[in-house]
Amino acid sequence: MKQSTIIILTCLLFGFSTSLLAQNARFTTEGEIQFERSTNMYAIIQKRINKDNEGYLSQFFEQFKKTSPQFKLTKSTLSFSNQITLFKPIADDTPPSQFFGEDPSVTQINTTYTDLNTNQQITQKKVFEETFLIKDSARVINWKITDETREIAGFNCRRANALVMDSIYVVAFYTDQIPVSGGPESFSGLPGMILGLAMPHENVTWFAKSVSDRPVSANKLFPPTKGKATDKKGLTLTLTNALKGWGEYAKGMYKSFLL
Numbered sequence: 001m002k003q004s005t006i007i008i009l010t011c012l013l014f015g016f017s018t019s020l021l022a023q024n025a026r027f028t029t030e031g032e033i034q035f036e037r038s039t040n041m042y043a044i045i046q047k048r049i050n051k052d053n054e055g056y057l058s059q060f061f062e063q064f065k066k067t068s069p070q071f072k073l074t075k076s077t078l079s080f081s082n083q084i085t086l087f088k089p090i091a092d093d094t095p096p097s098q099f100f101g102e103d104p105s106v107t108q109i110n111t112t113y114t115d116l117n118t119n120q121q122i123t124q125k126k127v128f129e130e131t132f133l134i135k136d137s138a139r140v141i142n143w144k145i146t147d148e149t150r151e152i153a154g155f156n157c158r159r160a161n162a163l164v165m166d167s168i169y170v171v172a173f174y175t176d177q178i179p180v181s182g183g184p185e186s187f188s189g190l191p192g193m194i195l196g197l198a199m200p201h202e203n204v205t206w207f208a209k210s211v212s213d214r215p216v217s218a219n220k221l222f223p224p225t226k227g228k229a230t231d232k233k234g235l236t237l238t239l240t241n242a243l244k245g246w247g248e249y250a251k252g253m254y255k256s257f258l259l
Contacts, residue, residue: 045061
């Protein structure tokens with residue numbers, strides 16, 4: 001009888017403690033995330049060296065390694081509330097490289113507003129000297145969720161993999177502790193917020209450095225309004241025409257502008 005009583009009390013205490021843990025679990029529905037983008041500049045330059053340019057580009061690469069760090073770090077914020085997100089780059093005070101200029105593979109060119117309630121997205125995108133305002137549906141991504149986990153900015157995250165634009169491999173880490181299906185840039189569609197994003201073959205990553213759990217006023221989640229109005233199809237056509245005759249170099253530019 002005594003042993004049965006102990007077992008019952010143990011079960012009750014376990015159930016009570018589990019209930020308390022569930023009640024005290026951290027779930028964030030609005031706030032601001034600070035992201036850091038890391039671009040492997042050495043890898044990007046190496047991929048552009050070929051038999052037609054190796055004479056001067058190899059020399060440039062050796063000089064670049066002496067004067068510049070391997071990884072270019074830039075920052076951005078993602079504000080979110082009521083299933084609405086706004087991704088904004090933070091201005092980079094570092095002077096642009098004479099070699100890269102406004103190359104989209106190494107700069108942040110997008111301010112992206114996403115309404116997850118309606119699956120609509122508005123992106124302000126700088127393309128060379130012109131700014132576009134792209135209004136369209138959010139990108140549809142066929143994510144494959146895995147069992148791999150890691151901690152990012154104090155949150156438990158699970159890995160998911162996908163292909164976008166038919167050929168770009170993407171790795172994302174999302175947390176269901178932030179029940180908002182958003183993420184940096186135009187990436188979304190997972191059962192929680194994306195806090196880590198990598199495109200290994202494009203040599204770039206985005207990782208959350210901090211998450212602020214606080215109310216976000218509606219006037220801080222206003223979509224961008226300036227730019228030449230178009231949609232994804234219109235931007236694709238514009239880029240196709242603009243990059244004619246650019247050869248192999250155009251392929252990388254094309255992908256970076258459309259991400």
